[in-house]
Amino acid sequence: MTTRRRAREVALQLLYADDLNPDHDEEVAEKFLRGRLHGNRNLVAFAHRLWRGVVENRERLDREIAAHAANWSIRRMAAIDRNIIRLAAYEILESQTPGTVAISEAIELAKRYGNRHSSQFVNGILDRIWKHHQQHGGVQEGRSELVEETNPSPCDSSQISTS
Numbered sequence: 001m002t003t004r005r006r007a008r009e010v011a012l013q014l015l016y017a018d019d020l021n022p023d024h025d026e027e028v029a030e031k032f033l034r035g036r037l038h039g040n041r042n043l044v045a046f047a048h049r050l051w052r053g054v055v056e057n058r059e060r061l062d063r064e065i066a067a068h069a070a071n072w073s074i075r076r077m078a079a080i081d082r083n084i085i086r087l088a089a090y091e092i093l094e095s096q097t098p099g100t101v102a103i104s105e106a107i108e109l110a111k112r113y114g115n116r117h118s119s120q121f122v123n124g125i126l127d128r129i130w131k132h133h134q135q136h137g138g139v140q141e142g143r144s145e146l147v148e149e150t151n152p153s154p155c156d157s158s159q160i161s162t163s
């Protein structure tokens with residue numbers, strides 16, 4: 001499986017490692033990307049842009065997340081959850097990826113790597129970020145050549161059952 005979903009997964013792995021050990025070696029990270037994505041240049045470039053984009057914008061992303069995470073501080077969130085949220089928030093705020101696609105992909109990452117409540121937690125915060133930026137004209141919902149996912153579903157957190 002060498003897809004954009006896999007590229008996001010590999011970028012998440014780097015973000016998680018960087019979160020726990022901020023003294024990372026860029027060359028090792030590049031080698032990790034190439035190895036995990038089987039040298040696919042487009043996917044390596046995509047994963048690299050996501051990873052570097054989150055790292056370079058982490059403080060701003062964390063402020064944005066904190067503003068929409070009721071009763072949760074960034075440090076109190078599980079490391080995997082906060083990095084999934086950072087990754088998707090970066091896509092929502094800084095890329096041409098449609099918000100529904102970024103949220104759907106984040107939910108899938110949370111189901112795979114988080115605990116049983118992670119997908120709902122991630123969805124709730126990202127849904128608030130996305131809606132806020134839609135209302136304030138900060139989101140471009142156009143598709144770009146970077147997006148290959150199709151048929152994204154709406155991710156309204158008010159429709160999620162908590163049982």
